[in-house]
Amino acid sequence: MSSPxxxxxxxxxxxxxxxxAAADEFAERxxxxxxxxxxxxxxxGKGTVFRHFATKDDLIAAILLDRMNALNAFGERLxxxxxxxxxxxxxxxxxxxxxxQRDLSFLQDAGEPNAEVTAARTRMFRxxxxxxxxxxxxxxxxxxxxxxxxxxxxxxxxxxxxxLPGASPDLWRRYLGIIFDGLRPDGAHPLPQPPPSSGT
Amino acid sequence: MSSPxxxxxxxxxxxxxxxxAAADEFAERxxxxxxxxxxxxxxxGKGTVFRHFATKDDLIAAILLDRMNALNAFGERLxxxxxxxxxxxxxxxxxxxxxxQRDLSFLQDAGEPNAEVTAARTRMFRxxxxxxxxxxxxxxxxxxxxxxxxxxxxxxxxxxxxxLPGASPDLWRRYLGIIFDGLRPDGAHPLPQPPPSSGT
DNA sequence: CGGTAACCGGACCGCGCGGTCAACTTGCTA
DNA sequence: TAGCAAGTTGACCGCGCGGTCCGGTTACCG
Numbered sequence: 254m255s256s257p258x259x260x261x262x263x264x265x266x267x268x269x270x271x272x273x274a275a276a277d278e279f280a281e282r283x284x285x286x287x288x289x290x291x292x293x294x295x296x297x298g299k300g301t302v303f304r305h306f307a308t309k310d311d312l313i314a315a316i317l318l319d320r321m322n323a324l325n326a327f328g329e330r331l332x333x334x335x336x337x338x339x340x341x342x343x344x345x346x347x348x349x350x351x352x353x354q355r356d357l358s359f360l361q362d363a364g365e366p367n368a369e370v371t372a373a374r375t376r377m378f379r380x381x382x383x384x385x386x387x388x389x390x391x392x393x394x395x396x397x398x399x400x401x402x403x404x405x406x407x408x409x410x411x412x413x414x415x416x417l418p419g420a421s422p423d424l425w426r427r428y429l430g431i432i433f434d435g436l437r438p439d440g441a442h443p444l445p446q447p448p449p450s451s452g453t
Numbered sequence: 454m455s456s457p458x459x460x461x462x463x464x465x466x467x468x469x470x471x472x473x474a475a476a477d478e479f480a481e482r483x484x485x486x487x488x489x490x491x492x493x494x495x496x497x498g499k500g501t502v503f504r505h506f507a508t509k510d511d512l513i514a515a516i517l518l519d520r521m522n523a524l525n526a527f528g529e530r531l532x533x534x535x536x537x538x539x540x541x542x543x544x545x546x547x548x549x550x551x552x553x554q555r556d557l558s559f560l561q562d563a564g565e566p567n568a569e570v571t572a573a574r575t576r577m578f579r580x581x582x583x584x585x586x587x588x589x590x591x592x593x594x595x596x597x598x599x600x601x602x603x604x605x606x607x608x609x610x611x612x613x614x615x616x617l618p619g620a621s622p623d624l625w626r627r628y629l630g631i632i633f634d635g636l637r638p639d640g641a642h643p644l645p646q647p648p649p650s651s652g653t
Numbered sequence: 654c655g656g657t658a659a660c661c662g663g664a665c666c667g668c669g670c671g672g673t674c675a676a677c678t679t680g681c682t683a
Numbered sequence: 684t685a686g687c688a689a690g691t692t693g694a695c696c697g698c699g700c701g702g703t704c705c706g707g708t709t710a711c712c713g
Contacts, residue, residue: 431644
């Protein structure tokens, strides 16, 4: 549907180098990492960056697309897994590990919204919805929790630990544990606000 | 300790205008809001900004200082309140309301660490510590939770809802409710990670 | 009310950014 | 292996940023 020509060998190599260099650079320096630094880190000229990604925003979108597709693929495998109770938990752990390795959450809002990224996000939300539905049916999760709730909360453990830069790299698991306890049916108190509608 | 001379009337007025204009501008445009825009919003020249705050970082520090001192004052009042069980909850609600009104969390990491801000933060952490200690003693909060845990988690509800810009302005209360349920002793599961040490 | 120090404003500076381009190099194919 | 399209490069551009500075203005004090 899109590729009329395969990429030349060196070009494909450079594209891949750029994606990992950019991800590393963003993770280290934040959203203001410069294209020049990314190019240097990948060992290519600045012009090469813009040959592969017309815009800095496009580069960011390509990174997000890769990560969301990877996470979504993992989630889809979990939907058909034998143990439906553990599925949601495993998914949240995988999401946390991905973000622990390289926190690129701030890229979500960087630049203009991208159509492909939005589509991938929607796909992932659907996967999460079914994971949550199954978990709820099996009584692992309280009845008043929706998929959108989990979409929002799954980012929290890594976020909160980012305030303690020197802490253990596994500290996020502690807060995932606390939040997950809050999602369980046992001892749940009524919530002061209804769940948000699933869309944007 | 610091003010050998009182500020001239117009200077004091301008300083105040600048602080609120800067807070508004940062809340709307994020950490990259420009000093020129802030000056325009406050109705003063750009030079006036730098007369009051030598550096953009200093301006940010002044904003953070104001907010943390306000929140800390509220917390200290709660420490001596009659109902120790509700104290922690009320504090977390106040923190959430402050952040809902204007989310400036991203300013925490902006610029170099400032001594006064660090001191104010330490003071607030101590207040939170005593609030949590009292709550734990009264059985409102599970035994394996520390003040540092709450310091980290208190930012989460507003953060997660920021991913849904169109949602209800009170949605954060829902996630504060979920997290608080996770902090309660009833039905608590053991946590996979020990609490972080209280310091940085 | 007059003198003056504090204060204000905005033109100005250097810098680093995202993005462009034309000359050069290189992997692919017939 | 010859030819060429595809790919690469880094000098270059315009822009907007944080920060400076000095001539004009204004609130305060005696």
